[in-house]
Amino acid sequence: MSTTSLHVHPYEKRWIIFSIVLLIVFTAAVAIAAFALGIQVPSPEQRVDPRTVAVDPNSPWSNPGLREIAPGRYEAYILAQTWQFQPREIRVPVGSRVTFYVTSKDVQHTFKIQDTNINVQVVPGQVSKLTVTFKKPGTYPFICSEYCGVGHAGMFGQIIVTP
Amino acid sequence: MTAQTYSLSPKEKSFVSWHLLVAMVALALGTLFGPLQAFEHAGLNLYPFLQPLIKSYYQGLTLHGVLNALVWTTFFITGFLTFNVIYGLKRPLRYPTLNQVGFWLMIVGLVMAAIPILLNKASVLYTFYPPMKAHWAYYVGLTLVVVGSWVEGYGFYFTYAAWRKENPGERTPFIAFASVLTMVLWQIATLGVAVEMLTMLIPWSLGLIETVDPQLARTYFWFTGHPLVYFWLLPAYISWYAMLPKQVGGKMFSDSLARLAFWLFLLLSVPLGFHHQYVDPGVPAGWKFVHAVLTFSVFFPSLLTAFTVIASLEYGARKNGGTGLFRWVLALPWRDPSVAAQLLAGLLFFFGGIGGLANAAYNVNLELHNTTFVPGHFHLTVATGVTLTFMGVSYWLVPYLTGKKLWKPDLARWQAWLWFIGMIIFSNAMHVLGILGAPRRTPLGDAPYVPAEWNSRLLQVGIGGGILFISAILYFAVMIGTAFSKVKVEKEVEVPVAEALQPVSQTPAWLDRWAPWVYAALALIVIAYGPQLYEQIRNISLTSPGFRVW
Ligand code: HEM
Ligand SMILES: [Cu+2]
Secondary structure, eight states, X not given: OOOOOOOOOHHHHHHHHHHHHHHHHHHHHHHIIIIISOOOOOOOOOBOOTTTTTTOTTSGGGSOEEEEEETTEEEEEEEEETXXXXXXXXXXXXXXXXXXXXXXXXXOEEEEETTSXXXXXXXXXXXXXXXXXXXXXXXXXXXXXXXXXXXXXXXXEEEEEEO | OOOTTOOOOHHHHHHHHHHHHHHHHHHHHHHHHHHHHHHHHTTOOOGGGGTTTSOOHHHHHHHHIIIIIIIIHHHHHHHHHHHHHHHHHXXXXXXXXXXXXXXHHHHHHHHHHHHHHHTTSOOSTTTOOTTBOOOHHHHHHHHHHHHHXXXXXXXXXXXXXXXXXXSTTOOOOHHHHHHHHHHHXXXXXXXXXXXXXXXXXXXXXXXXSSOBOHHHHHHHHHHHHHHHHHHHHHHHHHIIIIIHHHHTTOOXXXXXXXXXXXXXXHHXXXXXXXXXXXXXXXXXXXXXXXXXXXXXXXXXXXXXXXXXXXXXXXXXXXXXXXXXSSXXXXXXXXXXXXXXXXXXXXXXXXXXXXXXXXXXXXTTHHHHTTBTHHHHHHHXXXXXXXXXXXXXXXXXXXXXXXXXXXXXXXXXXXXHHHHHHHHHHHHHHHHHHHHHTOBSSSXXXXXXXXXXXXXXXXXXXXXXXXXXHHHHHHHHHHHHHHHHOOOBOSSOOOXXXXXXXXXXXXXXXXXXXXXXXXXXXXXXXXXXXXXXXXXXXXXXXXXXXXXOOO
């Protein structure tokens, strides 16, 4: 075995340093967004049994919809199923802070509210939780963006944020 | 150092050719649906005309994903790697029968998976997320394809071991080294989906168990799903690093750094699958962040590749009289369709890489997950960076294997340019639509919530798809024309394998030693995946029965 060492062209050395710095900067940017600006991705919330989650009277998804927990603060329990969301329409006043709890009673779906940071995979057995504040009045469609069967393209609803 | 005299035996040539033939037939059927999907997005729904053969958009999309992303790639790659191992080591396969068994397993698997798809019993797409439940033959068939490719890989290992015994102390020739490494990466990567199939999907689809855990299944799937893209990509890199430079009259800029890049891919490409699960409810945010950081690290070997490949090309171009800071690009042999296809593929792949960086950026993904941005991105990478490169490779490899002259090289050159142009239009529109919030895997022509402001972009998706369709037709015309051509090549096509600028003997020995790298790769997987896998398996909740929703 010879003991030749790694030969690196000077230009390439510079490029390597540049690459490493670039990737460190990217990592830092993401870390700042995640920890300082508080943009969060979902984490495990709770487990449910998809076979009973829509019918068990103790399950909030047996009666999905909006609950006001404090002035301007809401919880929205959303049940995804082929090929609709329940409820289909939610109305909240502008400035409301809404925490969504979404689960599925059948296959996987995605819950995506247009023009917001809410975009989460809905996996049967799991609860997807994310919070958003609606700062502008208007209509925000929420759509399913995971293939969930032949009726998938028609699976949507809307949030109406009133002034 | 005139090592160009080695040649594959007629049997070996035909063995490799069979791989390519199956791959191309898959691509022909698979790409057919691409333009149909694109036209649908633009408001032209041709699916009613496919009844009763193809029953839905999703049956077509399943075919598109499976045939293109799984069959075309896997068959082309195993064929190309087989060629590289034999040609690179300049020795026949140690146990050709073993490789043949592997190939036949892949064929049996392919047929098994194809039947339920064609009967509309497996319209679950190529990601087959449970609890959507396909016919068992779909899962068993796909598993056999993977197992067959493993067996072919074992054939490579035996061959490599035999070569090593015959050539102690010598550096493994680059194309053989990189091909064996690609196979090792594939065998580690596919463990995830193998476990998913064997412990959940196959027994479940056979009725042996009632329920599965869809979240755990996703974790298994994406253990494989991300390194899968490196399995597609590395064979293209082999061509860019070691073959394209020769085709442009240059040399490999650095053999050592090329190997280093491949080792880093082996090391880093598996332990970052959670970046496909940023928005999964069942994976803790902390682990997602860890994988996000690791994801950035795997860009490093790609940046290394960009430098080395461009430097090799520049070296060749300047030898051909190219000058200027950028003008040398014009001195590359663009008239050679194989070169043109690969250069254009590399260029679009570069933009695909930038889009990938955005997509991988953890919280940016909140905006982009499951939007058309994602297919926009991977049509630049796998459907162009990889596919157009393989097309370019086939422009010399098929003449080499068949002994026939490439039929109408002009058409082949047009093919490459049309793919490039069509893909720019198509992919740009898909990216923009994704940023506007358009969901993927959705016949958008049919969706009630599509706002008018998307329409012009949807039209561009259709236009790009139409241009790509013409390009695909040209490709298959050239391939069929070559296969049935009566014009033989005058002498055997020279296999383009570039020499390194520095002699290979100067490559440090630690870049040609397997054990430390493979152990390190496995260790990193245990660190990055072990705790979460343990958690998720310990808390397994088998609560989902199967659904047929198509
Ligand atoms: C003629 C060229 C092509 C066109 C016009 C095209 C078009 C499309 C379109 C419009 C979609 C999105 C469908 C949807 O999300 O509803 C799609 C998905 C996809 N394409 Fe292509 N494509 C082409 C070639 C390819 C090639 C060559 C590959 C791979 C080698 C490929 C791999 C895929 C994959 C994996 C998907 C995702 C399938 C899924 O979501 O399950 N495509 N294609
Ligand atoms: Cu859905």
